[in-house]
Amino acid sequence: MTIRICTAEDAALIAELGRRTYDDTFRQLNDPKIMDAYLKKTxxxxxxxxxxxxxxxVTALLSEHDLHAGYLKMNFPPAQSDFNREGSMELQRIYVLREFKRRGYGRALIEYAKxxxxxxxxTSIWLSVWEENPEAVSFYEKMGFYKSxxxxxxxxxxxQSDFVLTYDL
Ligand SMILES: CC(C)(COP(=O)(O)OP(=O)(O)OC[C@H]1O[C@@H](n2cnc3c(N)ncnc32)[C@H](O)[C@@H]1OP(=O)(O)O)[C@@H](O)C(=O)NCCC(=O)NCCS
Structure with missing residues (x-):
């Protein structure tokens, strides 16, 4: 398994990994029109x-041999989607493709983020997670994050109503 930092050259790959994971995870819970608009924009x-x-x-890509399994997007002030507190890192996206879940890759990406x-x-990492994504909330709590x-x-x-979760370093 390798984790490497992405550049603008990876734009098509990251867009595809993000679109697929978001679609697989959230399509059945959302209005298809809203979903399509969000995927297209994001x-x-x-x-x-x-x-x-x-x-x-910083975006980091996790691969196993030639297969790309997921990625992580981390933002520092002033590039965060909210708060932008000095000394904080936002974990904006962590996506592991459906077929690679539950193999420890999510944990590896969180360790990389830390x-x-x-x-x-x-001194801290924060993230925002949809209240209707209890699997991700359980995963984050297992990784040491708490609801803040x-x-x-x-x-x-x-x-959409999100929980903010924090990890203190
Ligand atoms: C959440 C996500 C990143 C977890 O990645 P993963 O590679 O499947 O997780 P791991 O295999 O590293 O699991 C790490 C630990 O979290 C736990 N965990 C993982 N998925 C879980 C789930 N759905 N429910 C409860 N616990 C879970 C595992 O039990 C594991 O603990 P263990 O090592 O003691 O067995 C992945 O499921 C994913 O990308 N989901 C879709 C996108 C998403 O919801 N992202 C977060 C949006 S905010």
Whole structure:
């Protein structure tokens, strides 16, 4: 297993991994029109290229031999989607493809995130997770995160209620 930092050259690959995982995980829980609008807006190659070029954001890709299994997106101030507190890292996305779940890759990506946060002298990591994604909440709690608040996430114009979870380094 390898984990490497992505560049703008990886935009098409990251967009595809993100779109597939988001679709597999959330399609059955959402209005198809909202879902399609969100996927189109979020996981397109131009947006990915821009995000991958942001110096305050790091995306890391996990692969097993030639197969890409998932990725992680970490944001530092001022590139976070909310709060932007000095000394914090946002874990904005962690996606493991359906066929690679439950093999320890999610844990490996979280460990990578914790190391990255330490290297950048952060004192905490925060993330926002949909209340209707209890599997991810259980996973994060297993990784040492705790519920520290709530937040509204806008999904293509629709409000979703999220838990904010924090990990103290
Ligand atoms: C959440 C996610 C990243 C976990 O990745 P994963 O590779 O399947 O997780 P791991 O195999 O590393 O599991 C690590 C630990 O979390 C636990 N865990 C993983 N998935 C879980 C689930 N669905 N329910 C409860 N616990 C879970 C495992 O039991 C494991 O503990 P163990 O090592 O003691 O057995 C992955 O399921 C995923 O990408 N889901 C879809 C996208 C998503 O919801 N992302 C988060 C959005 S905020």
């Amino acid at each position: 996981f397109n190659i131009a947006v990915m290229r821009e995000e991958l070029s942001d110096p305050d954001s 190391e990255m946060a330490e290297k950048r002298n952060c 608040g709530r937040r509204i996430f806008m999904m293509a114009g629709e409000e």
